Every structure is written in structure tokens, then in C-alpha cells.
Amino acid sequence: MEEIVVKAENITKEYKLYNSEMDRLKEAFHPLRKCYHKKFFALKNVSFEIKKGEKIGVIGSNGAGKSTLLKILTDVLNQTSGTLETKGNVAALLELGAGFNPNYTGMENIKLNATLMGIPQSRLPEITEKIIEFADIGDFINQPVKSYSSGMFVRLAFATQIFSDPDILIVDEALSVGDIRFQQKCYRAMDRLMKDKTVILVTHDTAAVTRFCKRVIWLNHGEKMFDGDTVEGLHRYQEYILHRISDEKNAFGTHDEEDMTDEDIEVSREERKENIKIPDVVQGVYNKGNGEATIYQCGLFNDKYELTDVLEPGMKVHCIIRIEFKKTAARPIFGLSIRDRLGNEVIGINTETLGVTLESGTGKVEYDMSFIVPPLNKGDYSVAMAVANGFQEDHVQLCWLDDALVFSVPRREYDIPGLIYISRGKVQEYSVK
Numbered sequence: 001m002e003e004i005v006v007k008a009e010n011i012t013k014e015y016k017l018y019n020s021e022m023d024r025l026k027e028a029f030h031p032l033r034k035c036y037h038k039k040f041f042a043l044k045n046v047s048f049e050i051k052k053g054e055k056i057g058v059i060g061s062n063g064a065g066k067s068t069l070l071k072i073l074t075d076v077l078n079q080t081s082g083t084l085e086t087k088g089n090v091a092a093l094l095e096l097g098a099g100f101n102p103n104y105t106g107m108e109n110i111k112l113n114a115t116l117m118g119i120p121q122s123r124l125p126e127i128t129e130k131i132i133e134f135a136d137i138g139d140f141i142n143q144p145v146k147s148y149s150s151g152m153f154v155r156l157a158f159a160t161q162i163f164s165d166p167d168i169l170i171v172d173e174a175l176s177v178g179d180i181r182f183q184q185k186c187y188r189a190m191d192r193l194m195k196d197k198t199v200i201l202v203t204h205d206t207a208a209v210t211r212f213c214k215r216v217i218w219l220n221h222g223e224k225m226f227d228g229d230t231v232e233g234l235h236r237y238q239e240y241i242l243h244r245i246s247d248e249k250n251a252f253g254t255h256d257e258e259d260m261t262d263e264d265i266e267v268s269r270e271e272r273k274e275n276i277k278i279p280d281v282v283q284g285v286y287n288k289g290n291g292e293a294t295i296y297q298c299g300l301f302n303d304k305y306e307l308t309d310v311l312e313p314g315m316k317v318h319c320i321i322r323i324e325f326k327k328t329a330a331r332p333i334f335g336l337s338i339r340d341r342l343g344n345e346v347i348g349i350n351t352e353t354l355g356v357t358l359e360s361g362t363g364k365v366e367y368d369m370s371f372i373v374p375p376l377n378k379g380d381y382s383v384a385m386a387v388a389n390g391f392q393e394d395h396v397q398l399c400w401l402d403d404a405l406v407f408s409v410p411r412r413e414y415d416i417p418g419l420i421y422i423s424r425g426k427v428q429e430y431s432v433k
Contacts, residue, residue, distance in 0.1 A: 003087070005168060005198050006050035006073070011082035013043040013068050013222075042068040043079070044222045050198060052167075057209035057230060058202040059237055060219040066202045069219065070170055073200070088167025088198075089117055093158055102146035106137065106156050109145060117164045127163050134159040134189070136284055151179065158186055168198045180380040181284075181403040184343040187212065206234050207419075211342040276305050278320055278366075285401055293329065293361070293387050293398035297322040300383070300405055309407045313375040319405070320368045321385060329361040329389040329398060334369065336385040338376075346381070346419055347374060352392040361387075375420050378411040 016037040018024045023036040030036075043065045050056055058066050071077040072084060074092040100109045110131055114124055132141055135155040137148070145153060161169065169190070190199060190212065201212060209216055209230060216233035218226040220240070226233045278297040281287075287294050302308050303316040311317055319336055335350025349371065351358055358367070367387075383405040388395040 003052040004049050005052045005087045006048075006200075007083075007085045008049075008073075009047050009083045011043055011046045011069070011072060011079050011084060012041065013065075013072065013077065014080040015040045015042060041222045043072075043219075045082070046219070046222075046224050047082075048217060048224070048227055050200070052198055053196050054215060055194075055199045055213045056201065057213035057216040057233075058200060058219065059204070059206065059209060059216055059233070060225075061204075061241075063221065064219040065222040066219055067172060068222075070172055070200070070202055074170060086168065089164075090168045090170065091117065091161040091164055091166035092170040093154075093161050093172060100145050100153075100157065103144055105144055106135075106141040106148075109156070110160055113160045113164060117166070119164060130163045131156070131159040134163065134185075151182070155182060158189075162186075162189055162193055165193075166197065168200070169194055170200045170202075172202050180341045180382050180406050183341050184339065184382060184403055187343050205342075206238065207340065207344070208342050209234065211344055276301065276320075277307070278322060279307070281401065281404060285404055288400040288402075289386070289397040291398075292327045292389075293323055293325045295321050295323045295385065295387065295399050295401055295404070298385065298401075298404050300407055309405075311373045311376075311407050311409055313373050313409065315373050316370060317373055318368055318370045319383065319385070320366065321387075322364060322366045323361070323387055323399065324364050325361045325398075329387075331390060332358045332361040332398075333388045333390070333392070333395060334358065334367045334385075335388075336369065336383055339382050339384060340419060341380045341382075344419075346376065350392075361389075373409075376409045377419055378409050380406065380408050382406045 017040050018027075018037050027034065027036040046065070046069065058069065060066050068077065070092070072079050073086065074090060076092075101112065104112065107128070110128055111124065114127065119127060135141070135152075135158075137152045137155055140148060140152060141156075145156070148156070171190075187208075199212070201208065203209065213230050215228065216226070216230045216237075217224060218233050218237050225240075226236055278299045280297055281295060298319070298321040299307055300309065300311070301318040301320060303318075305318065308317075321334070325332075333351050335348065335352075337348040338346045340346055349369075351369075382403040384400070384402050385404050386397060386400040388397050390396055
């Protein structure tokens, strides 16, 4: 039988709402105990069990009771009624500021958190080194955390919690603060370090739940509406949201976009603007592979070879890299993948799939891959790129960069769920007798 690590039975959190402080005083001293307040239930009879190793998503609109539930799970709040049992160490990444002393330095907060989590002193140097490397905030680690930006704060907070090796990790919306590179780094870390641990993720982001969770709990106005399979739960939740906004304008626009052909993509070397500046690979992005090649510069450019980090669907874009081969690669393959902010791979292409055979690679070489931006939905994306030697089915990875480049797709006329923005289509209406 699988071990139950969280058991909640009829959890209720009630608040008393007063129109004024005077009403609060009247109620406190009224000889007949007259009621001057209204009852508000942030949670009402919520029950569930979580087994060891489960990845649970908690979803719901603002005011649904998600954060209240997590604060009760982490003993930040006490429930009004009901019982809660947890087994093992619980680490929580809730709103920024929770658990850190703002006057302590980052290093002092690491030691404080380790003490609270019961980590032996013998393991502290090893864990501290991993936290500092993951957070990647440089010399600020020795500065008071009250001087940190929100991004730096959440970097250190996440690293501190996940490397403390908790049995249960609770993550609120805090991960939305970091940039896309850090968000993907966090999800990769949860995949790797929390493989056999229990994770409770609360978010408005249905894509994050799909990416990470097999089970979802949907709360609405403090009550549990659904507890079960992620796909079914998200379907019901999104159906509910759509019903709420059913009077809004149809989310599928009918404007036309001009088609572009492969011929449009081709830009000869002579047409290219010479002496363009290709940025160095940003600090913190590491080359992986066997080390026989290194990508040292890369960038995204529009059709005028102007550096850009905002891509519109349908536009022509060039991904240019400069690579140094330490050893001759007889048959190099250059490829890239576009990922959303959660690390889901949206698109993957390489020279093999494009039917392009590159000349043998030696010394310093520049590759210019051009393509049309697909109809991606609004949001932030990253580009991972790699150079290998061999064939599609049998190759050796020479160099691989995760999150080498980032770009954003601006908002369109409507904000719709999903990765792809469908802007074309036709609906015909017929009367039915």
C-alpha cells in the first residue's frame, strides 16, 4: 500500500468580516453577544489525500482558496476546523519574503534555513555550494537579502528549498517572478531532484500543471470542485472559465495573414548586411557535449539582419551561431529547438530534417539558419541549440546549449490558451428544422 504523506479532512478556514473597527469593538463588548460580522469561508470542508511521490497541481481563480490551503499545509495559518496530517520534512516556496530574515545576508539565510530543516552540519558545506551555484547571484550572496531584486530573491529562495532535500515541496506562484531561463532551470531541477518526492504546485498557469502534474485539485470559492486526472480537471476548469466569459468577443479572429513561401526565406550572402555584430553566449549558459566544439556567439536576427528578441508569427528570422571546432567534424549537424517558459519543446529543426548537408567543420565556422516564425501564442520562449557529428539516427553531440537565446511573442487581439494561435478559420451557420 502506498504511503499517505498528506491527509486533509474537512479543512475549513473562516474569517469574520466587519464593516468597521467600531463594529469589531461592539461585538467584543456587547452584553448579549450580538453579531456584527459577516462570515467568509476561504476554505469549506476541503478533503484530500496525497501519496508519497505524487505531483499535484492546485488550480483555481483568484480568491479560490489556493494560497490559504498552502499556508495551512505549511503551518503559516491554522484551520478553523478540520484535521491535517503531514509526514516528513516540508519545504515551502510561497510569497516572496516568507522564511527569510531580510536583515541577514543570503549566506546567513542559507544556514538559518538548513538549521530549521534539520540538516546536519557535516552536509552544510556541500549543500551551500550547490545553492550558491544554482542561485547564481554572484557577490550578492554576502549582502542583506532586503537589497535583492525580486528575481534574485526567488532564485535564492528556490535553491535553498529544493537543495534542502525535503520530503514534500510546496511551490506557490513564486516561480513566475524569475526570467524564462531561471523558470526552465527550476522545472528541470524539480524533475531531477524531486523525482521520488512529493510536490504540490499552486498556479494559475494550466500549462505548468500539464507539464509537471499527473493530478489536479480545482478549488472554487473555497470548495473543492474536482480532484483527479490532470487532463479532465483542466478541461472542466477551462470550460468553467469559458462559460464565465461567454459574452466576450469570439477569441478566434478572422483577419488574414499573408502566406510566405520557402522562396521568401532564402536570403543570399550578398543580400546580407555585412559586419553585423553577433552577441557572445550569455554568462551562465554552459556548453554541454563531448567538448570537441564550442558555440561562442549566437543571436536572432530579422530579415534585415537586425538583432531582435521580439518575434512576430509569420516573420522571417535568422538564427546565427559561430562555433569553434576543436577537432574536425566530418559531417556536422546544426539544430535548434524552441521551448516555452516551462521547458516544453514546441518546435525542433536541424539541418538533417531540412535536407541540408554541411561541409566538414574545422576551426571557426558560422551557421545561418533561416525560417518563418510559426503562429506561436503570446509569451516568452527560449532557444536551445546544438551541433553534432554524424547522422540523424547515429550522431555524437559536440556542443549543446540550453536556453542560449530568449525571445517573446507579443500579445495578439485575444488572449487564448494553448501554444499555437489559430487566426484563420471559417464558421458557417445553418438553420435547423
